[in-house]
Amino acid sequence: MSRMANSTALSADQDRVSLAAAEPTIALGALDGRYRSAVAPLVDHLSEAALNRNRIHVEVEWFIHLCREQVLPGLPELSSDQIDGLRGIVTSFGSEEIAELGMIEAETVHDVKAVEYFIARRLDGLGLGELTPLVHFACTSEDINNLSYAVGIRDAVEQVWLPAARQALDGLSSLAEQAAEVPMLSRTHGQPATPSTLGKEIAVFVHRLGRQVRRIEQQEYLGKINGATGTYAAHLAAAPEADWPGIAQRFVETLGLTFNPLTTQIESHDFQAELYADIARFNRILHGLCVDIWSYISIGFFKQIPVAGATGSSTMPHKVNPIRFENAEANLEISNALLDALGSTLVESRWQRDLTDSSGQRNIGTGLGHSVLALSNVTKGLKQLDVADEVIAADLDSNWEVLGEAIQTVMRAESIAGVEGLENPYERLKELTRGRRVDAEKLKEFVSGLGLSAEAEERLKHLTPDQYTGLAASLAKQFSR
Incomplete structure (x- = not known):
């Protein structure tokens, strides 16, 4: 069953009391103190009060479900007003109810049993007092x-x-x-x-x-x-x-x-x-x-x-x-x-x-x-x-040696294509660039002396560090969403 189609699960737009308003006066932890505003929406779902509200929600829906399924002889068919009243126990759960539930738990010394008694107290008002035993029926905590x-x-x-x-x-x-x-x-x-x-x-x-x-x-x-x-x-x-x-x-x-x-x-x-x-x-x-x-x-x-x-x-x-x-x-x-x-x-x-x-x-x-x-x-x-932009550009412009990769790779390609005299491309670029800065003029001079094909030499002479980004821009646009 799709969760989106569910009619009984609590949702953000359901009319219910917000639990986030009960901010502690003095907080032990940063999330309930300094950073409360950033995480307050979680209070409605994962606080102790939210857990108790969800327990009431589950107990109420189990009660309704048992009646709807007619699992026991003598179970009545609940009226729409009674169902609304039962669910109202959940949606009206606020500060007064939190306090009441706390007092019940102080007596029971059991959090889930306290929820059972909390719901049972409200059944008479809905004309369902005789069904008190159905609350928490066949359930363990x-x-x-x-x-x-x-x-x-x-x-x-x-x-x-x-x-x-x-x-x-x-x-x-x-x-x-x-x-x-x-x-x-x-x-x-x-x-x-x-x-x-x-x-x-x-x-x-x-x-x-x-x-x-x-x-x-x-x-x-x-x-x-x-x-x-x-x-x-x-x-x-x-x-x-x-x-x-x-x-x-x-x-x-x-x-x-x-x-x-x-x-x-x-x-x-x-x-x-x-x-x-x-x-x-x-x-x-x-x-x-x-x-x-x-x-x-x-x-x-x-x-x-x-x-x-x-x-x-x-x-x-x-x-x-x-x-x-x-x-x-x-x-x-x-x-x-x-x-x-x-x-x-x-x-x-x-x-x-x-x-x-x-x-x-x-x-x-x-x-x-x-x-x-x-x-x-x-x-x-x-x-x-x-x-x-200007800082990034200046940093890039001061590192022309990064074009060594492009040059030695073109040398490899040219050698495979039959151009002679291009042996040991990696080693030759390593000797030129490792441990030293190389500017545009030195790189162009080096390229001119390699004996590359005219097309390859012209391509490398016009290559600059800011142009040597491959498909980076198109990849960025493709995967930025």
Whole structure:
């Protein structure tokens, strides 16, 4: 079932109380303090309050589903008003309800049981008091938790992380297009190398990051609801004639998730490990971009556009520090530390169940939050860059020796075509260029003495470093989107 066609899953445009407004007065972590504004959208999906709202959502939809499937004798057909009322428990979940649920949990000392009681309190008002036993029917806590986390993770990725990644990619694409035809000296191993264009080098990152985004867009979000050890034992004890695997699959799919048909007590979390590995890989590629941009800034290939009124350095007025890219680097590293840890720990569970995943999954929002913060900084940082054409051109013009590759390759081609006297082309160019600067005149003099065909000699004499960029410009334009 397409997630886009799902009618019961919570969505960004659904009329519900925002959870992001409850900002803590004093925050322990940077994401809930200094950087709250950049990551606030994640609060509606991956905070503790969002987890509880999603638990209520899953419990309510399971209640509705059981009635709709008529799995037990005597279950009524719910009216549309009753269904709306049940779903209203979810959409009205705000600060007062958070506090109420917290008080119930203080008594139960069990978060999922507190959700069950929270819903049960509201059934009388909907004329459904006699169906209180149907809340959390045949469920273990993990039946509710795995689905709640899957919904929250899906919505966080699709509604927050992916839009942030696409926005950063759009900015990077624009830069690649803008600089597609700007010739630039390459540096392999930190040494002057065959020229490229600045846009082509940026487009490489656009292409790499875009590929990861497409993988993440195809991510499956798995869920199960099959009881204490994945056997449907309680379900069959209560209703032996019901097709419980089919009922479970239909329910999971109404939530916009992919059904996992075989598990222990827990949904195996493999999909989470796959997702976090892909996001971490995206982060690592983005980290490489930040390092390269920072390095280009340091040698003057990019000028940073000062922000009005901003201080670049506390003591050196001439400086504009590349703090957006430095901040992004640090947050990408923190994000990956958490995502890597989650990916490795969540795929293991002792025998049929342990609770290591319970603590681990509460850090998903933090792991994604540092990535979202990094993306925000990259997007802002890219807007503050201006290509320093004159600096890039001067750097390229002072390295004519990079044409040695072109000359020795033409010599090889001419030799294959039957032109004599062109032996040892690589060695002859190495003797001319290695460890010394060669200007245009010396190269032209060298070419004139080689005995090339007239056409080849004329071509090389007119070749300049800024023309020796191959297909870089067209590649940049092709892959910048």
